[in-house]
Amino acid sequence: MSDNHNQHHIVPLSTYYTIFLALMVGTALTWWVATIDLGAMNNVIMLTIAVTKATLVVLFFMHVKYSSKLIWLAVGGSIFFLLILIVLTLNDYMARGWYTFG
Amino acid sequence: MPTNTYLNAATTLKSWLLTRDHKRIALMYIAGITFFFGIGGFFAALIRLELVTPAGDLLTDETYNKVFTMHGVMMVFFVLIPLIPASLGNFLLPLMLGTKDVAFPKLNLLSFYVYLFGSLFTLYAIVAGGLDTGWTFYTPFSTVASTSAVVPAALGIFINGFSSILTGLNFMVTIHKMRAPGLTWFRLPLFVWALYATSLIQVLGTPVVAITIVLVAAERIFGFGLFNPAVGGDPVLFQHLFWFYSHPAVYIMILPAMGVVSEVIAGMARKQIFGYSFVAFSSLGIAIVGFLVWGHHMFVAGQSIYSALVFSVLTFIVAIPSAVKVFNWTATMYKGSISWQTPMIYVAGFIGLFAIGGLTGLFLAAMGLDIHVTDTYFIVAHFHYVMVGGAIMGYMAGIHYWWPKITGRMYNEFLGKVSAAIVFIGFNLTFFPQFIAGYAGMPRRYHAYADAYQVWNVLSSAGASILAVGFTMPLLYLAWSLKNGEIAGDNPWGAVGLEWNTTSPPPTENFHTQPIVTWDAYEYPTPVEGHVV
Numbered sequence: 001m002s003d004n005h006n007q008h009h010i011v012p013l014s015t016y017y018t019i020f021l022a023l024m025v026g027t028a029l030t031w032w033v034a035t036i037d038l039g040a041m042n043n044v045i046m047l048t049i050a051v052t053k054a055t056l057v058v059l060f061f062m063h064v065k066y067s068s069k070l071i072w073l074a075v076g077g078s079i080f081f082l083l084i085l086i087v088l089t090l091n092d093y094m095a096r097g098w099y100t101f102g
Numbered sequence: 103m104p105t106n107t108y109l110n111a112a113t114t115l116k117s118w119l120l121t122r123d124h125k126r127i128a129l130m131y132i133a134g135i136t137f138f139f140g141i142g143g144f145f146a147a148l149i150r151l152e153l154v155t156p157a158g159d160l161l162t163d164e165t166y167n168k169v170f171t172m173h174g175v176m177m178v179f180f181v182l183i184p185l186i187p188a189s190l191g192n193f194l195l196p197l198m199l200g201t202k203d204v205a206f207p208k209l210n211l212l213s214f215y216v217y218l219f220g221s222l223f224t225l226y227a228i229v230a231g232g233l234d235t236g237w238t239f240y241t242p243f244s245t246v247a248s249t250s251a252v253v254p255a256a257l258g259i260f261i262n263g264f265s266s267i268l269t270g271l272n273f274m275v276t277i278h279k280m281r282a283p284g285l286t287w288f289r290l291p292l293f294v295w296a297l298y299a300t301s302l303i304q305v306l307g308t309p310v311v312a313i314t315i316v317l318v319a320a321e322r323i324f325g326f327g328l329f330n331p332a333v334g335g336d337p338v339l340f341q342h343l344f345w346f347y348s349h350p351a352v353y354i355m356i357l358p359a360m361g362v363v364s365e366v367i368a369g370m371a372r373k374q375i376f377g378y379s380f381v382a383f384s385s386l387g388i389a390i391v392g393f394l395v396w397g398h399h400m401f402v403a404g405q406s407i408y409s410a411l412v413f414s415v416l417t418f419i420v421a422i423p424s425a426v427k428v429f430n431w432t433a434t435m436y437k438g439s440i441s442w443q444t445p446m447i448y449v450a451g452f453i454g455l456f457a458i459g460g461l462t463g464l465f466l467a468a469m470g471l472d473i474h475v476t477d478t479y480f481i482v483a484h485f486h487y488v489m490v491g492g493a494i495m496g497y498m499a500g501i502h503y504w505w506p507k508i509t510g511r512m513y514n515e516f517l518g519k520v521s522a523a524i525v526f527i528g529f530n531l532t533f534f535p536q537f538i539a540g541y542a543g544m545p546r547r548y549h550a551y552a553d554a555y556q557v558w559n560v561l562s563s564a565g566a567s568i569l570a571v572g573f574t575m576p577l578l579y580l581a582w583s584l585k586n587g588e589i590a591g592d593n594p595w596g597a598v599g600l601e602w603n604t605t606s607p608p609p610t611e612n613f614h615t616q617p618i619v620t621w622d623a624y625e626y627p628t629p630v631e632g633h634v635v
């Protein structure tokens with residue numbers, strides 16, 4: 001089906017070290033941000049760092065960047081699926097105060 | 103009987119325990135599932151015995167809590183989830199695809215041992231320590247109050263979940279990569295489409311419930327407070343996460359049963375399935391929409407009214423693909439030359455009982471009515487109509503339909519028909535009165551109840567004893583047929599489909615020559631007008 005993707009993509013070691021470094025910087029950043037109170041922005045910043053780190057892991061360590069369209073479809077489908085969980089759950093939490101009985 | 107079959111290829115114990123043959127793994131799953139069905143059934147018998155009288159006289163309240171929890175955990179996680187995919191699915195998928203085995207045979211064996219280890223671990227945990235949370239593990243009871251063996255039981259179910267994920271993954275890859283030459287997606291039997299949709303749910307959903315159960319364990323051990331309002335958590339969050347998997351889990355149980363029904367109807371009515379592509383896509387539709395409806399379990403749990411409204415509407419929508427299937431099956435049978443043999447009788451039972459189970463599901467999707475019957479026996483009756491009336495009836499139909507292929511022998515047709523009738527009657531007598539008692543207000547999960555409900559409970563317990571006879575009979579006559587049954591021949595039903603194009607039982611490599619498919623699924627000769635078969 002996807003024969004042109006079957007040859008192994010060789011990633012230079014330096015890429016892995018760079019990504020590893022970026023992940024460590026992200027971790028340090030998370031720790032540092034936790035020491036300052038940013039109010040409502042606390043969660044936003046923490047989650048942004050976490051999502052960025054996860055994206056790097058998926059793209060480089062899990063080789064998705066060099067993979068076939070089918071793999072991209074599987075990854076995209078999974079993320080969409082996660083969004084269902086988050087959106088329909090927030091649908092509850094964001095609307096808790098909207099109406100009340102009696 | 104053919105001389106070379108998967109059964110006589112090697113006969114040592116080791117050749118079974120370390121087999122990579124999907125057919126042998128399927129048989130080991132059937133043994134495991136039957137074992138846990140027996141245990142779950144034993145606990146069901148205790149429940150029905152206790153409820154014969156209104157007073158809680160046979161079991162203490164605490165023992166009763168443990169008994170219904172064990173019934174639920176055994177039946178849901180160790181019987182219904184693997185019921186059809188791991189047994190009939192494992193046996194038939196490579197045969198239907200015209201290939202030698204699943205894509206990852208070793209992984210298949212691993213998933214069986216993970217199932218066995220996880221389920222025996224849970225069995226040990228809850229027999230030794232007891233578990234009283236119900237199969238649903240609701241917080242805050244499970245995290246703060248319960249003194250029973252929550253953590254070990256949770257761990258066992260967590261382990262077991264990997265078996266389900268591995269099977270789903272294996273089947274998806276197999277369907278994508280292992281189809282015989284010429285076997286395009288729209289030539290696949292509908293059972294394969296159903297397995298594909300089921301695998302999708304298993305792969306996507308199971309990790310969520312696994313993590314959720316780990317969170318419950320972590321909360322008990324480390325006191326995270328994720329589900330504890332005292333420190334800013336929310337017990338309802340557990341219900342969101344739990345039902346996000348556990349509603350679709352119902353489709354893990356019912357979709358493969360629907361696949362079996364499609365096969366049996368086509369084979370027994372000797373007709374192409376009416377609206378093939380609609381039936382195929384309705385399986386995927388159910389799998390996807392099934393993930394959008396979980397909040398209907400939480401109408402009284404304190405979720406926002408807006409959210410409840412959205413979940414209610416989405417739940418109504420999931421009825422559409424189910425109805426598409428039922429209408430198409432009915433249209434398939436119309437003017438078919440139906441042979442009313444045992445599998446077809448189970449299928450008729452399935453359609454009737456699933457219709458009641460599904461339609462009462464629509465009652466429950468309506469918030470006003472659901473609030474009235476939440477946590478009553480109405481709910482218990484509803485989901486037993488879906489799970490026993492749907493999933494188990496489908497499994498029984500499938501076991502009888504493919505038994506000659508699996509073993510090479512026929513069972514006693516008369517006993518088959520009688521037991522199918524007994525199961526149908528016993529089932530309705532057990533669970534229909536529960537609709538009435540529940541609608542009248544009888545709550546579930548108590549060992550004592552008001553006197554007014556006794557008549558319905560006596561009927562229900564009487565029905566349960568009939569049901570027990572109905573399920574014991576096949577065990578006996580099927581076992582008897584292993585040695586004494588008539589030789590079935592390759593294709594006793596005269597059905598089309600690749601699995602009937604090899605010997606019964608098939609050889610280890612399934613086919614002696616690689617099949618090449620040049621026909622559509624269910625290409626039965628058009629019946630001659632006015633001709634009675």
Ligand SMILES: [Cu+2]
Nearest residue numbers: 349396398399
């Ligand atoms: Cu549900």
